[in-house]
């Protein structure tokens with residue numbers, strides 16, 4: 001009976017002590033021994049004595065060199081508290097928020113959660129996203145193997161490097177701090193750097209748009225206005241920079257349409273002109289221009305004032321058209337009929353290909369045979385291949401067929 005009673009008491013004590021010891025609250029979690037705020041609080045003995053000693057040395061060195069007080073708390077459980085909230089409250093409860101160069105690293109084992117609370121000034125050198133990156137890259141590999149002490153040591157070592165490298169900033173409290181000054185000790189914040197570059201490019205492109213829009217606005221000639229702004233009517237701008245170009249794209253299109261149709265006066269007689277319809281305008285266009293319109297390579301607007309010979313023909317090129325300028329008649333009605341391999345290239349030798357181009361308008365034909373470079377066996381020969389292709393583009397046999 002006595003034995004059973006002892007056993008029950010022991011069990012109760014064990015349960016009680018384990019509950020008491022493992023479910024920490026902000027006001028029960030002991031500060032690091034000696035009340036230092038640059039040491040380890042390890043109330044559940046989750047870290048070994050050696051690990052604590054090693055961490056304490058690191059933290060004490062950081063404090064001496066940079067006056068930054070980093071505190072590490074490693075606990076089994078915080079009951080049902082949210083780790084982030086717990087860390088935030090503990091940071092204040094321990095008075096760490098009263099100083100600028102302070103940081104709390106809280107690790108809660110049963111949740112496998114690590115939280116960082118960083119003081120106002122130290123935050124410039126060790127912003128939370130950088131802490132999380134250090135956690136992911138330096139701490140987690142060991143923590144996943146349940147080597148909590150090793151993980152924390154690796155992380156604190158990295159933080160020590162970064163803090164030491166920026167100690168001038170941390171010690172000189174008169175200096176205005178900015179993220180731009182901070183050295184990250186080889187830590188490239190790739191994601192945010194890419195984002196910064198992207199935002200920079202967006203802003204630059206937006207500025208360019210504003211400049212171009214301004215230039216278009218101060219131009220009096222509606223045709224010039226249209227052509228100036230045309231650059232920003234490309235889809236690429238809103239694909240690359242949806243914010244803000246999705247909206248600006250429609251605004252741009254609206255302005256271009258407005259300017260293209262705006263009533264204008266004749267530059268020669270000064271009389272008001274009106275735009276002819278597609279059917280009416282053909283009378284004033286050359287056969288080549290009508291051909292260009294029919295293949296949608298160029299669109300023409302014809303403006304007349306009513307005075308004889310007071311005609312204005314304005315051309316609007318289609319940006320991406322398979323038709324190019326014919327070397328014979330000069331109209332944009334020249335296109336590639338085929339570009340075929342006649343003889344495939346092998347590793348041993350070059351091949352041959354033939355390309356034919358024809359003009360829709362004047363029926364001019366151009367056939368060229370060119371050499372395909374032999375296949376390359378190794379990688380990393382891009383430049384050589386490029387050169388070979390360039391060489392091969394020089395026609396070695398041509399046949400031009402001029403219509404009579």
Ligand SMILES: [Zn+2]
Nearest residue numbers: 326329359362
């Ligand atoms: Zn032609």
